[in-house]
Amino acid sequence: AQSVTQPDIHITVSEGASLELRCNYSYGATPYLFWYVQSPGQGLQLLLKYFSGDTLVQGIKGFEAEFKRSQSSFNLRKPSVHWSDAAEYFCAVAPGVGTYKYIFGTGTRLKVLA
């Protein structure tokens, strides 16, 4: 069955430290991949997306993600975390032609220590 796994439910980092949030998907073909961020009480904001081409994609707020086909992964990274990055991060996939839905991971809640 198609699935998206975010193995880390909670991550705590110090401000200024680097960050990597993991996302793995289970799907036969290469899906279209997204990272969204949800701040408390807010909706889902698109950080970045991968459709094809360069496997390292840049997003907003200094985030980047790398698609690794061999590992079925799409990990999100940021070299230096800011306190305002504290939020919940969701990885999502769009499996492909024939379906419109996104499949979301369970999310990773990021806490940033001052």
Place this chain on the structure above:
Amino acid sequence: EPEVTQTPSHQVTQMGQEVILRCVPISNHLYFYWYRQILGQKVEFLVSFYNNEISEKSEIFDDQFSVERPDGSNFTLKIRSTKLEDSAMYFCASTGGQYQETQYFGPGTRLLVL
């Protein structure tokens, strides 16, 4: 920047009552979606809608749910007889294209069924 809006932001209702959640998608978008997020769980697809009909629905979207585009701007989700387990955050999304196109999400409506 155009955005998806949703009303109300919060709704409290009694079990068995009907609720209508409203969304105004981005004006030139053609595909509309509803998702829900039960507290502490992942975001789940409910339904997609295009050209005044349902394109795809999940097993969650049973006969108690319906969607409608009553005019040129609004997109609604109706729950006919709410259950306790319908308590969740409901997100509307829209996209200008189909399949893997980037979906833009609204801020959500938090529904609490008592």
